Amino acid sequence: MAEPTVTAHIGATNFQVTFDDGKHTWLADEPASLGGGDRGPTPVSLLLSSLGACTSITLKMYAQRKEWPLTEVRVTLSMETGDAGSTIDRRIVLEGNLSDEQRERLLQIANACPVHKILTHTITIRSGLAVA
Numbered sequence: 001m002a003e004p005t006v007t008a009h010i011g012a013t014n015f016q017v018t019f020d021d022g023k024h025t026w027l028a029d030e031p032a033s034l035g036g037g038d039r040g041p042t043p044v045s046l047l048l049s050s051l052g053a054c055t056s057i058t059l060k061m062y063a064q065r066k067e068w069p070l071t072e073v074r075v076t077l078s079m080e081t082g083d084a085g086s087t088i089d090r091r092i093v094l095e096g097n098l099s100d101e102q103r104e105r106l107l108q109i110a111n112a113c114p115v116h117k118i119l120t121h122t123i124t125i126r127s128g129l130a131v132a
Contacts, residue, residue, distance in 0.1 A: 004022060017029070068102050
């Protein structure tokens with residue numbers, strides 16, 4: 001399945017970036033302490049929110065398909081970055097009358113969400129300049 005193309009644009013407002021995928025618009029910014037206007041999440045927060053959204057949606061879809069009593073999913077994410085790389089901590093809370101086996105299977109499914117796969121496999125970024 002082809003993913004949508006996202007366009008990021010920064011103009012005169014320091015560090016505020018607007019995004020467009022053809023259907024939706026959203027923005028990112030830096031905190032005031034770094035010279036931004038704090039009008040939106042930071043780029044790292046957007047990355048973490050992608051993993052959190054994908055994890056939550058994947059678990060909800062799986063549980064619905066299995067007709068399991070999953071009533072709520074909460075995913076808390078944080079990231080530490082150092083010289084050796086980055087580590088994302090993901091804590092998942094599953095609400096509902098689930099068995100231990102169902103909870104364990106949902107953890108396995110969380111590790112199979114598409115964004116998790118992207119972040120844990122080799123990533124190549126091809127960059128090129130386009131003429132304005």
